[in-house]
Structures are given as C-alpha cells and as structure tokens.
Amino acid sequence: MNRLSLLLRALRWRASATLALLAVATAAVLAASAGPFYYTAVSGEVLHTTLATSDANADGLTAVPSPALAGLATRAQELEPLARQYHLQRWYRAPIETLDAGINIPKDAQGYSFNGDLVYRTGVCAHLTFVSGHCPRAAGQVTLTQRSAEVLEAHIGSQVVTRSHGFAAETVVKVVGIVRAGTGAAGYWMGDNFFDYSGLPTSSSGIAGFLHQRAPQVAQQLPQLDAMFTVPATVLPLPLSSEIQFRLRDDSVGVDNVSQLVRAEKRFAYASNTRYIAPATTPLISTLAGVDHQDDLMLAIVVVVSLELVLLTLFVLYGLVSRTVEARQREIALAKLHGFRSLSVLGLGLLEPLVVILAAVPLGILLSWLVMHLISSLVLGGAPVLFSPLVLLAALAAMAGGLVATVLGVVRILRGRLVDELTATDAKPSPVARAALDGMAVMLAVGAVVELRVSGVLSGGTPNPLALFAPALIAVAVGVLGVRLVPLLCGLGMRLTRDGPHLATHLALRQVVRRPANLRQILVMALATGLACFAVVGWAVAAGNRVERADFQVGAAQVLKVRVPSSVDLVEAVRRADPSGRYAMAVEESLTPSQNLLAVDAPRLARVAYWQASVSASSAAQLERWLNPKVVPATVLTGTQARITADLSPDVDPTPDLQFDMVDPGGNATLVDFGYLAPGTHTYEARLPANCVGGCRVTALAPYWGSDPGGPQAVRYSITLSHFQDRQGGAAWHTTYAGFSRPGYWTSPFGQASAHPQPGGQLLTDFSNSATEELVPELVPGELPVTLPGVSTAAAQEPNPVYASAEDFDGTELTLNLSKETVALPRLGEYGFLIDLSVADRAETGPPFLTSDQVWLAPRTPARVVRSLRRQGLKVISVETPGPLLFSYNHGGLAFGYLFFLFAAAAATLLAAGAGVATALMSARGRSFELAVLRAMGVPRRTLLSSLLSEQMLMVTPGVLLGVLAGLLGAALALSSVPQFGSNAGAPPPSTTIPWLPLALTALAMLVFLAGSSALAAAVALRRARYGVLRSDTL
C-alpha cells in the first residue's frame, strides 16, 4: 500500500486546513528565525556605521617609539614583522612611518623667524602634488609648499638654513620640490595635519592678534610653516619624534572577525611595548567596546522580542495542531477499530501535522532569509544576512507549540476510548484541565511581571532589555482572562437574545459559547495586539527621544562655527543680522576639556536653542531671565574716533596723559590715548584702534603720569570729564554712555583714585600718582557683580551646591551663582556651566583661547539671516546639524532593536490573522453541516453571514481591546526601563510619554486587519454550507 499516496490524499482532502497550517507554521518559523538573521545583518551595519563615523577609521593603529631612545627608536621595518606575526595585515595596510624633527628657520630679511618641521613619511611623495621639482632622494633634500616657499622666498635649488629645537647647530637643506599645500583630509594622512601654515602676523593686531588667531598653538612664539618633506637620512641625526601608523583596510572589520582583531591588537600592543618600547594605541578598541555594548543591548532586545514571538507561535501552533489532530479523530478511531498497533495509530494521527510543520521549517527559514535580505537592502544598506545555528534553534523553538500539541495529541490518542471516539462528533477537552492550564498561565505571567518589578527590572532605574517581556506577559494574563470571561458574557447575551428578533446575534453568541476552543484566538490576538501596540509606542517614543537627544546635543537646528574678525562683536553682529531674536543666537563654547563652559546670548536661548523641559525644573524662559540679569551698561567706544571734554586742575607738571584702557571685540587689550592734558577745560580727540569699529569696551580710565627727573615724585590732580563721544569716519559725533552721572559707576580697585558725579553729566575724578608706585591709579567703569548668574549641570555642582568657580574663556575665575541646575547642557553633556555671553565677555580680562565662536540657528531660519551674518563680517567655517548625530543614533544597535520590535509586531499580527483564518477554515468543514441545516430550515444566507461575522467580531474585538490594554499597561510599566541609548549620562532623560495617536492608529489597524481576515474566512465557511452537505457525513 502506498502510504505516501494516502498521506498526500489526506493533505489534499484537507487542503485549505493544510495550507492554513503550513502558512501559519511557516510564518511562525519566519517570525522566530527573523531575529537571528536580523541580528547578524544589523550587527554588521552597526559596526560599519560606527567605524565609518568614528576616529578609529582615520586614526588606525599607532605605535609611538619611546622618544627617550630617539635616534635608536624602533623603526617600521621592525614592527611590520611583528604585526604580521599577529596577522594584523588582515585588517591593516603596511605601516606608515613618520619621523618628525621640529625646526626653527632663523630670521629672514623682514625679521621673521619661523617654526617648521622636517618630516619623513613613508610614501609621502605619492600623496603630494608637485608644482615643480621632484621628490627628495638624498639626504638634505626637501620639498616646500608653495606658500612656505613664498614667505621664505625660496625656489628649486634654494638652500634653507634650519636649526633643530634646542640645538645650536644648523642644518642646511636644499629645496628640490615645490608642492601644493594639502588639506590633510585624505585617508593617507590619518588625521595628522602637516599643512598648518599660519601665515605672517598681521600688522593691525600685532603678535597678540596672531596669538589669538593661533589660539590652539598659543605656546608657540613664531609663525608656522608647512612641513618640509625629506628622506630619513635628513632627519635621523636630529632630535625627532616618530610614530608608526597602521591604517585600517576598507571593510576589513566585520562581525565575524572583530573579536580576533581585538585579540590580535592587544597582543601586538603588548609585544610592541615590551619588546620594542613602542606603545601602540588605537581608538578602535574603545570604539569596538562601544559597538560591543550596543551589540549586547541589541542582542538582548532581539532575543527578548524573538522569545515573545516564539511564545505567540507556541499558542498559535498549539491551537492549530490540536485542531488538526482533533480533525483526524475518526480516522484514528478507525485505525484502532482495525486493530492497528499503537505506533501505527500514532503515525496515522500525527504524521500529517508533523509533516506540515516540519515542511514549514526550511520554508520559513528560507522566507525569513529572503525577507531579511529585502529589509537589509532597503534599510541596512545591503548588510549581509548570515545563517547561524541560532536560526535553526529559533525555528525549532517556534515549532515547540506544534510539538507540545503533538505530544498532547499522542496522549489523547492513546488514552481515548475507542467506543467514544467512534461515536463522538467533537472532542471536548476536560474543562478542569483547561481551567488548570489557564490558571497556571495567568499565575506564571503575573508572577513573572511581579518578579520583574521586585527585581528592579521594571523600576525605571537602570535600563534593562528584560523589561520588554512585560507587554507579552501582561497580554498572556489578560488574554487568558478574556478567554474565560467572554463565554460568560456571551452566555448572558445568549439568554437575553433567545426570544428576541436578532437571530444572527443569538446564533453568533451561541456559537461562541458552544465552541470555547475557538476562543483561544482571543489570547493570540491579545498577545499580537499587545506586542504591536507596545512596539509602536516604544518605537515612537525611542525615535522621538533620538531626535530630541541629537537636537539637544548639537544645540540647535544649525550650529554655524564662525570665524569672527577682531573688529566684530559676535553678539552685536548676530543681533544685527537677526533683530527679531527668533532665528539666531551668538554662542561661545570652550574647547578646553576641563573648562566645560558654554556662553549664549541669553535673551535668545528659549527661541533659538533646542531645550528640553526634562533637563531642568526651570523652563528655558526662566533660565533665560536668570542668565540675563540687570547689570550696569558698559562704556563702549565704537568707530574710528573718540573725543572727550576734560578739565584738569590744578596744573601739574608734567600734565597727565589721558588714556582709557579698552578691549576690542576679540578680547584683545588696547587703549585710546587722548594725549597730555592741558590745564583748563578742553576737548580732546583721539583715533580709535582699527578693531574698535566693532566696539571697544572701556575697562579703565588710567591717566599716565610720568615724573620728570628732578621734578615732584608724587602729584594729586583732578580731571572733570564730560561729553564722551565717538564717531565712524566723518559721521556726526555720538555720545557714548559713560555713567558720568551715575554714582558708583566708576570705582577704584586699588585706591589712589576716586570719582564723583557732578551735575550736568560731569564726572569729577581725583588721582594720586606716585613715581614710586608700580600700580597706576585707575578708575574702572561699570563693574559686574562679584557673583554672576550661571546654570550648571548637577554633576558640576557637586562640590558646592549653590556657588562654584568656573573659568571664563580667558582663564579669569568667575564666581557663579548656580541656583539653577540642569541634568545636562546642550553640547557639553553632564558636566558644564552655562552663562550669558555678554556677561562672559565683560568678565574677561584678556583674549579668550581655545574657544569656538558659533551662531546657533533656529529651525526654518530664513537664508537672509545667514547672508546678513556674512555681511557682518562673520565667516562660516563649518555647519553642524543634528542630522549626522541622528543618523548615527538611528543606525545604532538600540534603534535597530526597536525596528526589529516593529517587524516582530507585524509578524505577530500576520500570525494572529493567519491563526484566525486557519481556525475558521479548519472548523468550516464541521460547521458546514449545521450551517446547511440552518439554511435548509429557511434561515436567510444574509442572517447566517451576519451571524458568522458577529461571531468573529465577538472574538476579535475582545482580543484587540485586551491587547491594547496589555500594550498600554506594558508601556506604562516598562517604557522607562527599556534601554533607549547606550548611556543616559550627559543627556536629557528619555521621555516616556505615551504617544496616543500612533497607539490609536495601531489599535484601529489591528482591529480592521484581524476582523477583515476573520470575516473573509467566515465567508469562505459559509460558501461550503450547501444543501449537498446534508446528504453525506464525510470525514
């Protein structure tokens, strides 16, 4: 007998049920194995994106031979075999050796000396663009960049005298090549800038201006030339620093070899340090550690979500396989009647479902791979989707429900009484056993949620991916309760509608009560809907938080890093460019790692900056007011000329020179000198320094008095000042505010001077000069309060909760009142101070250094504002937006984890719909007889259809509603505990506000989709209910 033929006939006979089971089992395998596939693809993408955006890619691996052994230092040819020994060539290219001797080029004809570098770098000539000449081939030959050659007035064949730092001996090198100055941006240069020509000092600002412009190299005394490239023989005799760099090969680091790479690097670094005294470092290790952390979190999310899917597939497949086995009850009874052995009976009963679910394994895995491949192409940039044993394990786990049902089917088949099986129409599982199982499921689910809560997983403290279990557990609990409650309610409804006119409703209620097995769908739908709702809510919240964090960390919609001429006041320039105050804000950020100071034009903070309410108890508007206290206005001279009326008395000899100390907009100290005063009242005019076009703030009135030899060594005099005015070019004079009539505006910090406002806007000043005193008596205008308002992060406040010292941009110590605190500050993170930029500027006593001048722009800033900024003299160096940061967040492991949850939710929805359809189709054969009877009795088809649809809705609606409830409860319990970022330090706390619109749309979509698919299946069932069915009772 051809048993295979019989099996195939049986499968064909129950084609719709078989196909439904196959489809659902395939979907189950697909859903379960999607996680491992997804993980392999996303791991690669996270690694790729992180490496692409990190320093590790540019910096590679760098070994720095000990400078103590300069001259005998380890060379590349020694480290290269070592690298090969540890197989580093798999990931790194051949080493690039750099020998760098710092040199000084003595004064030229104009009296300038220069700093420079004589550099040997492996293969450098291939990366230089020669204008003339050739690559150095012998000792003493060098290349010069065009601009260096220009200032040195050198050409091919010229000889340049150089002197090593700290060495008196001179080395003469010969220029053999002129090259274009590069940018150092190409990968070969690995972030090192050999083209750091600083230009000549400008005459207007002098050396001080140069120092400000070259702030990062403030310690240098001389202008810098681009590096001169040469051969090793030129530099080896000189004191030098060297480094050996290994550049990463493109796309060499993958998830499959990253652990080997880390191991190889560590071993290489150890050997390099111990054998060759050349410590090797790479940012790759810490970058990979970050990737690892992300990877671990993502893996945890994927595993948890996959387990939830497996839980769902367990319920779905258990129900379907049970039905398949039940549908074969008569065949099994027949086999028993014919005296089949137990094994044969089991084979007959279980072969069919087993064949179907086993066929689903390869099919599901293949489909899963294809789906993930598609997702990878669309979302992950084509990251490879790899097969791993985890895929098979997940697929088999998905089959667990089917296998459990199969095992229970075995028990039922073996224990069933043949005489009952021969006569029974429907198998009815023991209600006690079912109630016990349900009770156990609820207890386990609730117990697990309680355990998660008690163990701190759901406490909202440390993020924990296990919190993602909560929605599924709650869905199981409420789903089981729904399974139990719905028949009770339907029973009540059935009694109420028994004698009423609504036959369809009554029939539907009756069916629900009569067939409790079908109500298992409620559990499946509640679980699927719960997962979907939680996934959508979680994804929406996480996506919103990623955007908010990127915005917050960048600070504004656009951050323009600008170069501000010394003559331009940044705050005033921005205010002029955007008088409305809605679009642009001047900002200065400290680049000193320990300083952590951010100064903003406070009145614009709330409207321009991205600020999150969650970072502070005070709103942005409150902080804005706090940072911008009423302070006395400064005395500012703007333009090219100033004049003042002064009345000197008594006549002293020599007369004092009337000078005002000032700082220009760039923070440089300067002065305006009105010359020696003459006795009596006179008006004096003076030229303002060029930078005062942008406004120079008066910092002191400090008349200079120098004693004549043989003359008095100490004098006392008074100067009555009035009419302090400035003007630009030949324009009309403009009276500047000088506080002459304001008591206490002018104060003497060291004594020896005093100021007394007089009627008519005059200021009477008294000075007591002494030739022996080093301190010149001075009067200082409009001093700031001792304590300035500031905002600090909580972390920065720790030593002193209210007041703290912070360094201004020029190093001046500020005493800040830190009554307002935040969790984090834009751009600075968890440790920093925020002050008003105008206040910071006024507090400065010297030029700032290591700062970044910025203009923050609000979203939808009109282009005219940027154009206007340029007109104000600001040069935009670079533009930073939250986009790249958001991109890196969106391509991080956690974002991909949430994305997977969305895919899982879609898969869960499909599974639930498939289960609904399959259940309807499987019961259609049994139902067709009674439907046909009802039709024969004259019940209209429309009423039957309405009854079937109502029956489906009686199961779908509670399932969806309970699922929404589970999703909501899960979100409320778990959202604050689910990791959204690798770390929450230095960032606003992630929001956990439930977005109602996505939730409502998801619930509606679930209801429509599940009800639609079930209704379709019901319609198919009704089509079977023909009168012909009544003529035979077939299996």
Next chain:
Amino acid sequence: MTQAPAAVRGAAIHCDAVVHLYPNAGGDVVALRGVDLDVEGGTAIALLGPSGSGKSTLLALLAGLLRPSSGHVLVGSHDLTRCSNRQLLELRGNEISLMVQEPMRNLLGFATAVQNIEFAQRGVRRRRRQPLPFGPEQLLERLGMAEVAHDTVAQLSGGEQQRVAIAAAAAVAPSLLLLDEPTSELDRISRDRVLELVLTVHRELGTTLVVVTHDPAVASAMPRSVSIRDGRIGAEGRSGEEYAVVGRDGSVQLPSDVLGWIPAGTLLRVHRHSAGVDLRSPELESDGD
C-alpha cells in the same frame, strides 16, 4: 464469485449472563441485564430490537470495545472479558471485524475503495496463522465492486459507500463479522444489494456473522434472529418460527403483538401440560365467557 475462496473457520460466540452498566451521574444505566447467547461458528444471526434495547451494546461487547460489567463473552476460544487491551487490539486486527453505523464512519473519505481496504488490512498481524485470502482489488472484484475500486469513497452513493464499508470490514477475512445497521438509510434496491453482499461474504468466507438491524426484511434473510428488549433476549426466530426465550431467572418476554393484547399487570395462570405451558388470564377467560 468465480473462484473458491480460502476457508475461514467462523468463531463461535458464547455470552454467559452478560450484564452491562453505563455509569451516569444520575444513576447507572443498565444496558444489558443478563444476556445468555450462544452462536455456532460459521452461522449468521440478526440482532433485532428497538432503539435503546441494548443490541449495539452487545455488538460492542462482542467486538471487545466494551467490557461487560459482569458475565463472560467468549469469541472462539477467547474470553474477551479476560483479554488484555493488546490482545483485544490483535483480535480486532485478525479475528473480529466491526462495521459501525453510518458507512463513512468506517471509511477514509479521502481514500479510494482500494485504499480503504488496504487500510483495513494494515491492522492484520504478520504472525496471523492464515494469510489473507485476497487482495483489495481481488476482493472488490469478487464483491462486484470493481467499477468503484479507484473512486474516492466520499464521492460514491450511500449504497456504494455501505458496500465498500462491508468489504473493508470483510477484508481481513475475520472469523467474526459484526455489522451494525448495515442497511439503514438505504432504499430497497440498495438494501437488497447490500444484504446479498453480506450473505455472500458470510457464505464464501465461512465467517460468523452478527447483524444488528431494525429491518425485519434483513432479519428474515438470516437463518436466525435474536430479539433484545430492555437488555434481555426475549425471542428468537429460527427458520421462520418465532420462539420466546426463557431467561435465567425464568422470565419470558411475550411477543410484542401479544404484549399489546395482554397489558402489563395482567395476572396469568400458568398451566403445564405435555407440550409445554399455557398462560391463561382469569379476567380474559371470564370476558370470553
């Protein structure tokens, strides 16, 4: 039948004081109340009786599907009350075939007639003493059903399905063939064809045949009929003659037509004479006077 089939020795049946109770929450239901029945091997009997009389229960006991609450059921040399489940399973595979009511309950609807017979033959143990006398197609040909051999049984008519079901039951050449209502729901022509098939199987195989039926025509076609009422054997028909059966406790069930004439509770006087006993009612006698 064109060819002599292999001989099968029909199994004798011996039921001794068989009682069967169905447990019930509201009190046990007595289905059989001390049935004594002897059937010679290779003979055919019909079990008659109204619904609920216990005839299907007796059939289930004979098939080893149920165990009697008391008494003994012997089929051939096997005391079914003492057989293990495994032995019962083996008996059903080799010796006893039961065809339950409704033909499709005995058939795989999706399979052909041939496949159904093959399916039935799968239960036969290899160590069975006698090989099966014929294969599926051979059997169907012998039973005159060659034309439907490869049709899916669900698509056959009710009569054809019934005949295939009987063929499947007979396919293992059992020593006892039990048929439960083989002609119910059939028209007369179909009934006659089925009956002819049943008797053919009985004659050709020599198997013991027990047919449960409501149909007097079927009963009359059998050489012996046994009527069961209220769980007791009340009457037997042999060669057209109807006999009342004296129970172990001395009870005698009156024929149903007589029962209508003598209402329950009527007092009867028993007169013994050389040819047997007479039952006389003083009230009826006085009425007659």
